[in-house]
Amino acid sequence: MIRRPLRPLARILSARANGEDPDRIEAEARAARMRARLRAERVQAERRLWLLAVVFLMAFGTVAGRMAVLAASNPQEPENGYSAVHIANQRADIVDAKGRILATNLRTHSLYAQPHLMVDKVAAADGLAKIFPDLDADRLLRDFERRKKFLWIKRSLSPEQQQAVHDLGEPGLLFGPREMRLYPNGAVGAHVLGGTRFGQEGVHAAEVVGVAGVELTYDEFLRDPAQAGMPLELSIDLSVQSAVEQVLAGGMMLMNAKGAAAVLMEANTGQIVALASLPDFDPNQRPRPGPNPADSPIFNRAAQGVYEMGSTFKILTAAMALESGRYGPETIIETKGPLTWGKFRIRDFHDYGPRLSLTEVMVKSSNIGTARIAMDLGVSAQQDFLKSLGFFDPVPVELPAARKAKPLLPPRWSELSAMTISYGHGIAITPLHLATAYATIANGGKRVRPSLVKGAAAPTEADRVISEETSAELRSMLRAVVSRGTASLGEVPGYNVGGKTGTADKPNERGGYHKDKVMATFASIFPAEDPKYVLIVTLDEPEERSGREPRRTAGWTAVPVAAEIIRRIAPLMNMHPLPKEG
The missing domain is CATH 3.90.1310.10 (Penicillin-binding protein 2a (Domain 2))
Structure with a gap:
């Protein structure tokens, strides 16, 4: 850029020589310089205005476009900040x-x-x-x-x-x-x-x-x-489940029990048709655990509660005896009592005489008889047999609570432990454990894996625990217990129920056992000749009060409740009554 001088000296000198006014020339030069500056400023201002116009057009175009998109979409509430993550x-x-x-x-x-x-x-x-x-x-x-x-x-x-x-x-x-x-x-x-x-x-x-x-x-x-x-x-049948719960609730009230549980299982597959625990709850409004978890409605007594099952274990002792080859259904066993071991004494509920056959030991429910079998067979044989039935581990069923319910075993498994365990004391399991064992006994000797899912696999020959011959003899014993033994109130005409009662004193929190609080259990199969189902019913602290004295044994409490359940559910499962025996 050529800078024009403020005072054009050459023109001024020439103007003086010619007699012209030099101030006029200087004023013209100043005016020309001012005009050039104004033109430059106008051009710069125009450029800024165009740039600003472009920016405004872009901004208003963006807003207009967004408004058009919103107008064309469905109206929605604005999302909260923390809900931006996709929720399935x-x-x-x-x-x-x-x-x-x-x-x-x-x-x-x-x-x-x-x-x-x-x-x-x-x-x-x-x-x-x-x-x-x-x-x-x-x-x-x-x-x-x-x-x-x-x-x-x-x-x-x-x-x-x-x-x-x-x-x-x-x-x-x-x-x-x-x-x-x-x-x-x-x-x-x-x-x-x-x-x-x-x-x-x-x-x-x-x-x-x-x-x-x-x-x-x-x-x-x-x-x-x-x-x-x-x-x-699921393998659950809604109609059967509802009937089981209704009868169990009525039995719990009539027997003045504080809690109850029932498990109905297919003997051949282990599939669970009904599983009930009382008191229960509405899952639409699931309650919080109470101060005593074992008495909370959300506590699952059937799959989570670990209890001594009493004389229901005696049929397991009989199974072990028959499998040993040293006993048969008519083998005579000494039952004279009391049976002394050190300072401990084992007695029967009644005096059954000096000798009974193995079948009669089951029918009359002799503690002394089963204790003598345990002494004869030994601790190791008992441990191995109970382990083969799954009594050393939680039940692998599809319930998280059940998988944490590990059986309570004696810390030191002595001969005395084996004797008391033979009739269901000194070991604690869940009703679901017991149902699994009875299904294994009833189906020909193959151990089942309980399942709540429809179509679970049935056991194979690789799962065999006892022989078919032993299974048949045990079923006959269980039938005799109902037809002429301690579970006579469990008879349901047309369905030939077999089973075993069990009454166990409840442990005292301060040590020892309560004298007037029991767990009453009836483990049943039906029909006994070819069992289709296993039913376990357990009542917590029952008392049958129709007589002069309260009756707490399973034969008076759990057995009639189980019989009523079978009477109600058998027709629902399309089981036709069998002809009368004899």
Whole structure:
């Protein structure tokens, strides 16, 4: 750029020589310089205006485009910050063996508040407290006034509750869609199903996760989208399960028991048709554990409770004796008592005479007889036999609680331990353990693996524990116990029930045993000639009070309850009565 001088000296000198005014020339030069500067500033201003116009056009174009997109889309609530992660809220159904719904999902709504949008917080708090009695109006009001932008009120609502909240007309109370787990049969099968809770949750969805039962065991399967909504099929029969629970509840009340349990199992496969534990609960509103877990409604007495099973163990001692080859059904055993071992004495409930056959030891339920068998066969033989039945490990069934219920074994397995274990004292197992053992005895001698899932594999020859001949002899003994022994009240015409009673004193927390508190158990099979099912019924602290003195033994308490269950459920399972014996 050529800089023009402010005073053009050459022109001034020339103007003086020619008699012209040099100031005029200087003024013209100054004016020309000013015009050039103004032109440059105008060009720069125009460039800035064009650039600003382009920026504004781009900004308004972006806003207009976003508004067009929003106008064309469906209206939605703004998402909360922590719910940005995708939540899979679908969960497959659970059905029984006949395809009937045991657990499913229900579309519902959650209720949350945005206090900064609320018009009348006092009225809203009072209204919500009236709709939901478990909410406190004063506490709600304090929460509303803490300047929170988001506040959960209720995770799930019934349609009636939603309409009542809607009628409050409060713009700061908002609803979010979600699915909740529904158990349409209420408490039926509660300890099998377990229950669920909400996991990760947002305004528009909530994750449903299992907390117990098969809901927990098969949580991943039930939540897996790859399963395309295929239901989980259980071996439970809803009609049978309901009947078992109804009769068990009635028997528990009539026998004045504090708790009860029942297991109905297919003898040939180990599939569980019904499993009940009382008191029970509604999985739609699963309660929290109480101060004493063993008395809590969520405690599964059938699969989790570990108890001494009393004389129900005697048939296992008979099985061990027959398998040894040294005993037969008519082998004579000395039963004169009391039987002394050191400072300990073993007695029978009645004096059965000096000698009984093995069959009569079962029929009359002689402690002395089975103790002598245990002494003869030895500790190692007893341990090996009980281990082969699974009594040293938790039951591998599809219930998390059952897999933690390890049997209680004697710390030092002496000869005295073997003697008391022969009639069910000194070892504690679950009713599910006992059902497994009786199914093994009844089905020809093959150990079953209990299962709650439909179509579980049946045992093979590799699972054999006892011979078919021994199994047949044991079934005959169990039938004799009902037809002419301690379980005579268990007779159900047309179904030829076989079984064994067991009455065990309950351990005292301060040591020793209670004198007036027992666990009464009846382990049964039916029909005895070709067993299809095994039924275990256990009552906790029963007392039959129709006579002058309370009667607590299983023959008076657990046996009639089991008989009524069989009478009710046999027709439901299409079992036709057999012709009368003889």
